Amino acid sequence: MMFNTLKPQVETILSHTEKTVNEKLFAVCELLENHIEYYNWVGFYFKNGDKKELKLGPYVGAPTDHTIIPFGKGICGQVAVSNQNFVVPDVSAQDNYIACSITVKAEIVIPIFVKGENIGQIDIDSNTPNPFTEADERFLEFVCKKVAKIL
Structure with a gap:
C-alpha cells in the first residue's frame, strides 16, 4: 500500500533539523501531491492567532484566493469548529463549500491537534470524484500527528 511507503518519508522530512517548519510542511505537501495521484491540491491552514479564522500556510497546487477562511465557512472552516475529520465525496453536494477551482470534485480535511487544541488542518482537494477512503x-x-510534534 502506498501509504505505508509514504509514512517513513513523512517522518524523515519532519525530522530534518536544518529546515524551518514551513519548509518541512511544504516538503510534506510536495510528497503527497507527487505520490498520490488523486491529491491535486495539498495544503495546511492554521488558526490565525486569537482570531476566529484560518490562515493559509504552505501548500502545493493551483494558487488560491482563500488565504483567510472564517471559522464555520467552507469545509476547512467547519473543521475548525467541529474538530472532526470531514470527507466530502462530491463538493457540488455541499451547501457550505468554498470553491477553489472548478476542477475540484472532492475534498478531505483533517484537523491537527497540539495539546488537545485544534490549531490547524491539512486540506486536500481532488479532481477525481469520491476518491477518499478510510x-x-x-x-x-x-x-497530522507527526506534524503536531514539530509545531
Whole structure:
C-alpha cells in the first residue's frame, strides 16, 4: 500500500533539523501531491492567532484566493469548529463549500491537534470524484500527528 511507503518519508522530512517548519510542511505537501495521484491540491491552514479564522500556510497546487477562511465557512472552516475529520465525496453536494477551482470534485480535511487544541488542518482537494477512503483518513491522521510534534 502506498501509504505505508509514504509514512517513513513523512517522518524523515519532519525530522530534518536544518529546515524551518514551513519548509518541512511544504516538503510534506510536495510528497503527497507527487505520490498520490488523486491529491491535486495539498495544503495546511492554521488558526490565525486569537482570531476566529484560518490562515493559509504552505501548500502545493493551483494558487488560491482563500488565504483567510472564517471559522464555520467552507469545509476547512467547519473543521475548525467541529474538530472532526470531514470527507466530502462530491463538493457540488455541499451547501457550505468554498470553491477553489472548478476542477475540484472532492475534498478531505483533517484537523491537527497540539495539546488537545485544534490549531490547524491539512486540506486536500481532488479532481477525481469520491476518491477518499478510510485509508486516506488514517494516513492523514498519521501525518497530522507527526506534524503536531514539530509545531
